Amino acid sequence: xxLTLPARNASGSSRAHSLLPATMTDQAITGAIADPLLRRGxxxxxxxxxxxxxxxxxxxxxxxxxxxxxxxxxxxxxxxxVWGVPIANYVWWIGIxxxxxxxxxxLLLTRQDWRASINRFAETMTLFAVAIAGLFPILHLGRPQxxxxxFPYPNSMTLWPQWRSALVWDFWAILSYLLFSIVFWYAGMxxxxxxxxxxxxxxxxxxxxxxxxxxxxxSASQWRAHRxxxxxxxxxxxxxxxxxxxxxxxxxxxxxxxxxQETIFPPYFVVGAMFxxxxxxxxxxxxxxxxxxxxxxxxxxxxxxxxxxILASSLIMTLSYATEWxxxxxxxxxxxxxxxxxxxxxxxxxxxxxxxLCNCLLPQILWWxxxxxxxxxxxxxxxxxxxxxxxxxILIIWNTLSRGYLASARQTFHxxxxxxxxxxxxxxxxxxxxxxxxxxxxxxxxxxxxELRHEEAQx
Amino acid sequence: xxxxxxxxxxxxxxxxxxxxxxxxxxxxxxxAMSPYRVAEVESYLPRPRLTIRPHMALAGFGIAAFAxxxxxxxxxxxxxxxxGARPLNSWPVFLLVPFEVGILAAAIAGFVALLVSCGLPRLxxxxxxxxxxxRASQDRFFVLIIPPSDAGSRLALERLLFGAAALSLGEAQT
Numbered sequence: 001x002x003l004t005l006p007a008r009n010a011s012g013s014s015r016a017h018s019l020l021p022a023t024m025t026d027q028a029i030t031g032a033i034a035d036p037l038l039r040r041g042x043x044x045x046x047x048x049x050x051x052x053x054x055x056x057x058x059x060x061x062x063x064x065x066x067x068x069x070x071x072x073x074x075x076x077x078x079x080x081x082v083w084g085v086p087i088a089n090y091v092w093w094i095g096i097x098x099x100x101x102x103x104x105x106x107l108l109l110t111r112q113d114w115r116a117s118i119n120r121f122a123e124t125m126t127l128f129a130v131a132i133a134g135l136f137p138i139l140h141l142g143r144p145q146x147x148x149x150x151f152p153y154p155n156s157m158t159l160w161p162q163w164r165s166a167l168v169w170d171f172w173a174i175l176s177y178l179l180f181s182i183v184f185w186y187a188g189m190x191x192x193x194x195x196x197x198x199x200x201x202x203x204x205x206x207x208x209x210x211x212x213x214x215x216x217x218x219s220a221s222q223w224r225a226h227r228x229x230x231x232x233x234x235x236x237x238x239x240x241x242x243x244x245x246x247x248x249x250x251x252x253x254x255x256x257x258x259x260x261q262e263t264i265f266p267p268y269f270v271v272g273a274m275f276x277x278x279x280x281x282x283x284x285x286x287x288x289x290x291x292x293x294x295x296x297x298x299x300x301x302x303x304x305x306x307x308x309x310i311l312a313s314s315l316i317m318t319l320s321y322a323t324e325w326x327x328x329x330x331x332x333x334x335x336x337x338x339x340x341x342x343x344x345x346x347x348x349x350x351x352x353x354x355x356x357l358c359n360c361l362l363p364q365i366l367w368w369x370x371x372x373x374x375x376x377x378x379x380x381x382x383x384x385x386x387x388x389x390x391x392x393x394i395l396i397i398w399n400t401l402s403r404g405y406l407a408s409a410r411q412t413f414h415x416x417x418x419x420x421x422x423x424x425x426x427x428x429x430x431x432x433x434x435x436x437x438x439x440x441x442x443x444x445x446x447x448x449x450x451e452l453r454h455e456e457a458q459x
Numbered sequence: 460x461x462x463x464x465x466x467x468x469x470x471x472x473x474x475x476x477x478x479x480x481x482x483x484x485x486x487x488x489x490x491a492m493s494p495y496r497v498a499e500v501e502s503y504l505p506r507p508r509l510t511i512r513p514h515m516a517l518a519g520f521g522i523a524a525f526a527x528x529x530x531x532x533x534x535x536x537x538x539x540x541x542x543g544a545r546p547l548n549s550w551p552v553f554l555l556v557p558f559e560v561g562i563l564a565a566a567i568a569g570f571v572a573l574l575v576s577c578g579l580p581r582l583x584x585x586x587x588x589x590x591x592x593x594r595a596s597q598d599r600f601f602v603l604i605i606p607p608s609d610a611g612s613r614l615a616l617e618r619l620l621f622g623a624a625a626l627s628l629g630e631a632q633t
Contacts, residue, residue: 025598026494026597026598027597027598030494030597030598152529152533158537158538159538160533160534160537160538161533162540162542163530163533163534163549163552163553163556164534164542164545164549164552168556169555169556172555172556172559172560173555173559175559175563176559176560176562176563177559179563179566179567180562180563180566183566183567183569183570184566187570187573191494191495191596194596195494195596195597197596198593198594198595198596198597199593199596199597210582211582214574214579214580214581214582215578215579215580215581215582215583215584216577216579216596217492217584217586217587217595218492218493218494218495218595218596219490219491219492220490220491220492220493220497220500220501220504221490221504221505221506221507221576221577222576222577222578222579223493223495223496223497224496224501224506224509225509225511225573225576225577226496226573226577227496228509228511228512229511229569229570229572229573232511232512232515232569233566233569236515236562236565236566239562240559240562243555243558243559244559247555247559446494446495447494447495447496448495450494450495451495451496454471454495454497457472
C-alpha cells in the first residue's frame with residue numbers, strides 16, 4: 001500500500017500545498033464523516049474486529065475477576081519483584097492516554113493545520129486508554145477493595161491519606177486527567193454532535209444526538225465562546241499532561257532503587273508517552289482510513305508529519321537511554337553500575353536488545369522519505385514502537401527489582417498465564433470501546449476540518 | 460422573542476461579504492450562524508464580554524488553595540505522622556495534588572461558563588423551526604438582521620442581501 005505525496009514546491013516545503021483535496025467542500029466533508037455512521041450499516045470488517053475485541057474484553061473482565069478473587073498471587077510478582085505486569089501496563093497505557101490530549105492540545109497551540117483530522121480520535125484514544133490505565137494500580141493492590149482509602153473522606157477511623165505517597169499522587173493525577181480529558185473531548189465535539197442531530201434521519205438518532213448537542217446552534221457568539229474555552233483548555237492541557245506522566249515517572253524516581261532514582265525520569269517519561277502515543281495514533285489512523293474510506297481526510301501529509309515526530313521522539317528516547325547509562329557509570333555507585341551492566345548482560349538482556357531495536361533503530365528507517373510515505377512500513381514501525389515501549393516499561397521494573405541492593409534476595413520474574421492475559425486482554429477492551437465509539441460518534445472533527453478548508457481557501 | 464430577518468448563504472465568503480455590506484449601509488446584524496467558526500464575521504457583530512477565563516482562574520486557584528489547605532490540615536493538624544523525619548507540612552510534595560485538581564476545577568468551571576455564555580443547554584430554540592436551518596451545522600451560512608421599520612429600508616435590505624448572493628431570505632423568531 002503506498003501513499004503518494006503531492007509534489008513539493010521549489011523551497012522544499014509542502015506547506016504551500018493544501019492538506020485537503022479541492023473536491024472536499026463543506027457538504028463533502030460532512031457526508032464523508034457523518035454518512036458512514038448515520039446512513040450506512042457497519043461493514044463486515046467492523047463486525048469481525050468487534051467480535052475479536054469482544055472476546056478480548058471478556059478475557060480482561062475474567063482476568064480481573066481472577067485477580068480480585070484469588071489475589072495477586074496469581075501473577076508472577078515475587079517478594080523482590082513486587083511490581084510486575086500491572087504497573088508496566090499502567091505506565092504503558094497512561095503513556096498512550098497522555099498522548100491523545102497532548103497531541104491535540106500541543107498541535108492546536110502550535111497551529112499545526114494537519115491536527116484537524118487526527119485530534120478527535122486521538123482524544124477518544126486518550127479517554128479509553130486512561131480509563132484502562134486506571135484499573136492497573138487497583139489491580140496491583142494487595143487489598144483492592146480498599147482503593148477508595150486514597151480519597152480523603154470523613155471516616156470513623158479518623159484516618160487521612162498519606163499525601164507523600166506516590167500512590168496518592170497517581171490517584172489524583174489519573175482522576176484529574178481523565179475528567180479533564182472528558183471535558184476537553186466533549187466540548188470539542190459539541191458542534192459535531194449538532195451536525196449529527198441535524199443530519200440524522202431516524203427519530204431516535206435525532207433525539208439522542210440532539211440531547212448530546214445540548215442545543216448548539218453554531219451562532220457566531222457561540223463559536224467565539226467555544227474558541228476561547230477550547231484554546232484555554234489546550235493551554236492548560238499541556239502542563240497537565242506533562243505533570244501526569246511526570247508523576248508516573250516520580251513513582252519510580254522518588255524511590256531509592258538503582259536505575260530509578262534519576263532526575264531524568266519525568267521528562268523522559270513524557271517523551272516516551274508522546275512516542276508511543278503517536279505510534280498508536282498512526283495505527284488507529286491507518287485503520288480508520290481503510291475502514292471508513294477516509295483517504296481524502298487522512299492524507300499522506302498527515303502520516304508523514306506523524307512519522308517525522310516518531311523519528312524525532314526516537315532520537316530523544318535514544319539520548320535519554322544513553323544519559324541513563326552515562327549517569328549510572330558517572331555516579332560511581334556499584335549498584336547503579338551493576339544495574340546498567342545487568343541490563344546489557346543479565347537475565348533479560350535479549351528483551352533489552354529488542355527494546356533498543358524497536359525504539360532506537362527501527363524508527364531510523366523513517367529518515368528515508370520513500371519509506372515514511374508508505375503506509376505499511378510506517379504501521380510496522382509503529383507496532384515496533386508500541387512493543388518496544390512496553391518492553392522499556394517492564395524492564396525498568398524487572399531490571400531494577402530483580403537485582404536490588406541485597407544480593408542474596410535477587411529473583412527473576414516469570415510470567416504466569418494471568419500475566420499474559422493481563423498484558424494482552426486490555427488491548428481487546430480498548431478495541432471494543434474504540435470500535436463502538438467510532439460507530440456512534442464522529443471520529444474526525446468536522447467543524448475543524450471545514451475551518452481548515454476555509455482557511456486554505458482564504459489563503 | 461425578537462423578530463429577525465434571516466438570510467442564507469452558500470459560502471462563508473458570501474456571508475462575510477453580506478455582513479460587510481450591511482455594516483457599510485447601516486443595517487444592524489444581530490448574529491450569524493455557520494458550520495464552523497468564521498473569525499471574520501465577529502468584527503461585524505455585537506461582541507459581549509466573555510467571562511470564561513476569569514471563572515476558570517477563580518475556580519482553579521480556589522480549588523488548588525483548598526486542596527493545599529486540606530493536605531496541610533490533615534498532615535500537620537488532624538493526623539500528624541513522622542514519615543522518615545520529613546516535615547509535617549511537606550510543601551514541595553503537597554503542590555502536586557493542588558496542581559492537578561486546580562486544573563481540573565478550572566476545566567469544569569470553564570465548561571459551565573461556556574454553557575452559560577452560549578445559553579446552553581437549550582434543546583429547543585425558536586430558530587430551529589426555520590426551514591433549512593438544519594444546514595447551518597453542515598454547509599450553509601446564515602445572517603440574522605434586525606428588520607428595518609419602514610418598507611423602503613426593508614426593500615433596500617432585501618436588495619443588498621440578494622446582491623451579496625443570498626440564497627434565501629425569510630423571517631424568524633429568536
